[in-house]
Amino acid sequence: MALPEQGGDVEVARKRFELPPDVRHQRDADLDAALLHTVLDALPSPTVLLDPDGIIAMTNRVWVTSGEEHGTIIPPGADYYAAATAVHGDAEGHALVRSLRTLARGECDAVAVDREVPSPSDEKPRWYHVQASRVGIYGHVVVTHTDVTARVLAERTSLWRARHDHLTGLPNRAHLHELIDEELGRGDQAPVAVLFLDVDGFKDVNDSLGHDVGDDLLRQLAARLAECTRAGDTVGRLGGDEFVVIGRDCDEDGALALAQRFHDSFDRPFDLAGRTARLTASIGVATTDGSGTCVRSTDLVRDADLAMYAAKAAGRNRVEVFTPDLRTAAEQRATLAGELLLAIERDELVLHYQPVMGLPSRRCTGVEALVRWQHPERGLLYPGDFLPTARQHDLMTPLARWVLREATRQTAAWRDAGLVLVTGVNINATHFTSGTLVDDVMGALADAGLDACQLVVELTETSVADDPERAAAQFAELRTRGVEVSIDDFGSGFSSIGQLVNMPAGVLKIDRSLVAFTEGRRRQTAAAIAAVVALGQACGIRSLAEGVETAEQLDLAESLGCSFAQGYHIARPMPAGELPSWIAAHPPATIPVALV
Structure with missing residues (x-):
């Protein structure tokens, strides 16, 4: 169709094809909606x-x-x-x-x-x-x-895992502190109790039956503790065999009743891989006093932990309530630990030496080095005053290294002065398990210029029993290098004849508990010592009687075949400077009956 050429006609045509406004609006709305x-x-x-x-x-x-x-x-x-x-x-x-x-x-x-x-x-x-x-x-x-x-589920799972123990499903250390702080922050001054529980002998289960069985035991423990708690209480696991229970609105009497229920639950034996096992627990209790004094979760858990260790020290399988004296003692131990570390660095430690008598010659053949601490304020401290602190703060290994260096240096000085002795040095289990024992011993000998045959390394029977295979390997290497090895305190624990047979040691020190005997028990004591001596001889090991306090005990040790003896009847430990004069009064053999 041809459009008109005139302008007016074009406008007419445009209007003919244009939609009415209402229709055009609807069309636009439909287009927008679509x-x-x-x-x-x-x-x-x-x-x-x-x-x-x-x-x-x-x-x-x-x-x-x-x-x-x-x-x-x-x-x-x-x-x-x-x-x-x-x-x-x-x-x-x-x-x-x-x-x-x-x-x-x-x-x-x-x-x-x-x-x-x-x-x-x-x-x-x-x-x-x-x-x-x-x-x-x-x-x-x-x-x-x-x-x-x-x-969201992944986030919640991740959060749950971050706040709970993967093995037992109980709240973990971090979450326990959150829960305790939440209770302490309620503002109603309701008492809050924290019970710190540690299983006595858990390590023995792991060592004897394996970690899988140990894990099963922990799950059983978690279930039993949860059964004993009240509604609203929380059981959590700090780690290892340590559990914490939060008692809400729980005073000291309530906490003790709760602890008793936990103890009662241990009366039932545990089923461990088809074996029946009876265990005990040491429990520490700490509570708020309701005074409104600001207390943190870390304070309560620490106090309960101190009370638990007091229960352990008192004989295990006990419940102890926290007292301020426990905190004071802990603070003193921490201070003492810092001072002891400085004492090692500053040479404040000294060694006293107790003579060892060869039998039957009854002449001094060697000495045992015993550490003392010349404290600048408290005077001369004996091992019982600081060794427990050293053990608790992992200072036994640096302490043993110092003793090794000083004992070998002194033994070399005596040798240079014409006094040839064999020196025994005690090694703690932590040093023994560190893997540096052989290197530390040989390094001390090299620095002092001392022959290996003039050193005896002594480890307690219990230290050896903790890891007999590692002990045997290190003992064998030391003896190969010329250093003698002695098993100390034999008979004080549950001695293993099998371990003794397989242990490459040269000297067996019979514990003083066997050597000492009460009136009327001489025959039984003699039988026990004779059995140990015979066992040692069968294994190529010589015996040393410790703790000889009387002439009768010395005579008995000699008559039963002991090779050596030491104790207060022979001589007390003495400073290095006093030893030559003591030996002058007890002349040594021309060729010492050495321990090697």
């Missing part, structure tokens, strides 16, 4: 368009399919605000609705929250990240719902 619907359908998450009053004006396909899948279809025309309140409950639902109304009024730019949506069936709830934006100027809001269930 475009918006297309955009919503392109979104991967369930999405709705709300009018200013919270009525659902439009949904996308994912909203419909998700609703069908979970049985929660909410169609266009429904009140989203009412549905949100019904799904999330009053608190969460009203909070979400308030946020969306604020957004619709243009009083904020966006809304973004995570919401839990319970399932209408028995399925687990799901979590959605709800994100809303305002559209246009009339208060319409687009709300998307992104399923973040996997993320």
Whole structure:
């Protein structure tokens, strides 16, 4: 059809093809709605368009399919605000609705929250990240719902694992402190008790039956402790065989009653890989005093721990309540440990030497080096005054290294002065297990210029029993290099004949508890010593009787075949400078009957 060429005719033609305003407005609205619907359908998450009053004006396909899948279809025309309140409950639902109304009024730019949506069936709830934006100027809001269930569950699992012991499922150290601080911060001054429980002999279970059985024992312990607690109490595991119980609204009497229930639960034997085992526990108790004084969780746990160690020291299988004296003693030990470390560095330690007599010559053949501490303020301290602190603060190995260096140096000085002796040095189990024993011994000998045959390394029977294979390997290497090895305090513990037979030692020191005998027990004592001497001889090991206090004990040791003896009847330990004059009064053999 040809259009007219005149301008007026063109305007007439244009008007003929132009839509009426109402029709054109409807067309534009339809196009906008179709475009918006297309955009919503392109979104991967369930999405709705709300009018200013919270009525659902439009949904996308994912909203419909998700609703069908979970049985929660909410169609266009429904009140989203009412549905949100019904799904999330009053608190969460009203909070979400308030946020969306604020957004619709243009009083904020966006809304973004995570919401839990319970399932209408028995399925687990799901979590959605709800994100809303305002559209246009009339208060319409687009709300998307992104399923973040996997993320939330992963976060919660990670958080749970970070706060719980993986083996027993109990709260771990960090979470226990959180729970205790939470109780202490309630402000109602209700008493809080902390019970610190340690299993007596747990290490023996691990060593004899293996760590898998030990783990099973820990799970059994966790279950038993949980059975004994009251509603509202919490059982947690600090680590190893140490458990902590939080007693809420629990005073000292209540805590002691709770501890007694724990002890009673140990009366039942444990089933360990088909074996029946009976165990005990040492328990420490600490409570708040209700005075409102600021207390931290670390304070309560520390105090309960100190009380537990007091129970151990008192004989195990006991309950001890914390007292300020325990804290004072702990502070003193910590101070003493720091001073002892400096004492090692400053050479404040000294060695006293106790003569060892060869039998039957009854002449001094060697000495045992015994450490003392010349404290600048407290005077001369004996081992019982500082060795427990050294053990507790891991100072036994540096202490033993100092003793090795000083003893070998002094023995070399005596040799240079014409006095040839064999010196025994005690080694603690921690040094023995460190793996540096052989290197430390040989280094001390080299620095002093002393022959290996003039040194005896002494380890207690219990130290050897802790790890006999490692002991045997290090003993063998020391003897190969010319250093003699002695097993000290034999007979003071549960001596293992099998271990003795396989142990490459040259001297067996019979503990003073066997050597000493009361009136009327001489025959039994003689039989015990004779058995040990015979056992040693069968293994190629010579015997030394310790703690000889009387002439009768010395005669008995000699008559039963002991090779050596030492004790106060022979001589007390003495400073190095006094030893030559003592030996001058007891002339040594021209060729010493050495311990090697």
